[in-house]
Amino acid sequence: MTKLIGENVLMRIFIAEGDRYEHRPLYEALVEMLRKEGFAGATVLRGVSGFGAHSVYHSQKLLDLSADLPMIIETVDSQEKINAVMPRIDEMMSGGMITMEKVRVIRYT
Amino acid sequence: MTKLIGENVLMRIFIAEGDRYEHRPLYEALVEMLRKEGFAGATVLRGVSGFGAHSVYHSQKLLDLSADLPMIIETVDSQEKINAVMPRIDEMMSGGMITMEKVRVIRYT
Amino acid sequence: MTKLIGENVLMRIFIAEGDRYEHRPLYEALVEMLRKEGFAGATVLRGVSGFGAHSVYHSQKLLDLSADLPMIIETVDSQEKINAVMPRIDEMMSGGMITMEKVRVIRYT
Numbered sequence: 448m449t450k451l452i453g454e455n456v457l458m459r460i461f462i463a464e465g466d467r468y469e470h471r472p473l474y475e476a477l478v479e480m481l482r483k484e485g486f487a488g489a490t491v492l493r494g495v496s497g498f499g500a501h502s503v504y505h506s507q508k509l510l511d512l513s514a515d516l517p518m519i520i521e522t523v524d525s526q527e528k529i530n531a532v533m534p535r536i537d538e539m540m541s542g543g544m545i546t547m548e549k550v551r552v553i554r555y556t
Numbered sequence: 557m558t559k560l561i562g563e564n565v566l567m568r569i570f571i572a573e574g575d576r577y578e579h580r581p582l583y584e585a586l587v588e589m590l591r592k593e594g595f596a597g598a599t600v601l602r603g604v605s606g607f608g609a610h611s612v613y614h615s616q617k618l619l620d621l622s623a624d625l626p627m628i629i630e631t632v633d634s635q636e637k638i639n640a641v642m643p644r645i646d647e648m649m650s651g652g653m654i655t656m657e658k659v660r661v662i663r664y665t
Numbered sequence: 666m667t668k669l670i671g672e673n674v675l676m677r678i679f680i681a682e683g684d685r686y687e688h689r690p691l692y693e694a695l696v697e698m699l700r701k702e703g704f705a706g707a708t709v710l711r712g713v714s715g716f717g718a719h720s721v722y723h724s725q726k727l728l729d730l731s732a733d734l735p736m737i738i739e740t741v742d743s744q745e746k747i748n749a750v751m752p753r754i755d756e757m758m759s760g761g762m763i764t765m766e767k768v769r770v771i772r773y774t
Binding site: 570601603604605606607608626628646649650651652653654655656657 | 666668673675692693696700704705706707708709710711736741766767768769770771772773774
């Protein structure tokens with residue numbers, strides 16, 4: 448097994464489960480796009496509650512938020528590769544947030 | 557759609573599902589507090605196993621941990637806003653851990 | 666309650682749910698190893714979909730990935746402690762990725 452060590456960018460895309468892009472779930476469309484663009488991997492996490500991912504919630508009851516749970520799509524790659532897909536992501540997003548930060552990476556291949 | 561780019565702080569609060577504050581789940585109380593204080597969003601993730609979030613586990617069997625699963629509450633905002641709610645968080649916590657790190661943020665509104 | 670503030674390293678280990686080490690789930694083996702080595706805590710998150718964690722997916726259908734979901738094991742400790750267990754982790758991993766980044770930490774004990 449080879450161990451590659453380097454520095455990359457962790458990109459985390461915060462959206463809502465109900466967000467859609469071209470008649471399908473946005474998180475699914477984003478993951479498929481990242482795969483087609485040759486990203487090494489992506490991980491989709493579903494939150495159990497939250498607020499603010501996309502929709503405006505008027506309710507005071509936390510339970511009512513469950514209809515549109517927050518989701519996070521995580522990927523780690525070079526800044527260049529992330530910059531290259533950013534126009535595509537901008538076009539797909541209809542709300543939400545993206546965070547980016549430098550991380551040290553070890554890849555086992 | 558407007559795209560706002562800036563730098564913010566990612567705060568992640570690690571607690572246990574069983575932690576309580578004033579007779580209700582602590583994670584629920586924290587999310588509601590963040591919303592009332594005007595944070596833009598929060599995401600609650602529930603772990604599938606772990607240790608150390610709050611309780612002391614005497615068992616050697618990992619399965620026994622499932623009774624009190626770890627939870628992470630994530631929010632991204634300015635350092636000032638996070639500093640402002642920290643005394644409130646200190647008061648609510650009965651164990652656990654908080655991490656903070658600077659992140660680049662893109663918000664779509 | 667005591668509040669300890671410091672700087673530590675957040676280590677996140679990205680593997681697949683189906684990864685195994687010595688006839689048991691790798692994520693379980695990693696968490697137990699961290700606990701035995703005296704780490705303060707660990708949190709295991711299971712993704713709902715993704716790609717690239719370990720296996721090579723030939724399918725074009727995202728749904729087919731559900732058989733081997735991505736998992737993230739998170740722990741926060743000193744760089745020294747993480748360095749000390751790295752040879753052990755190297756030996757256990759059969760693919761996947763690790764990210765590390767400095768974080769500010771508040772611990773409530």
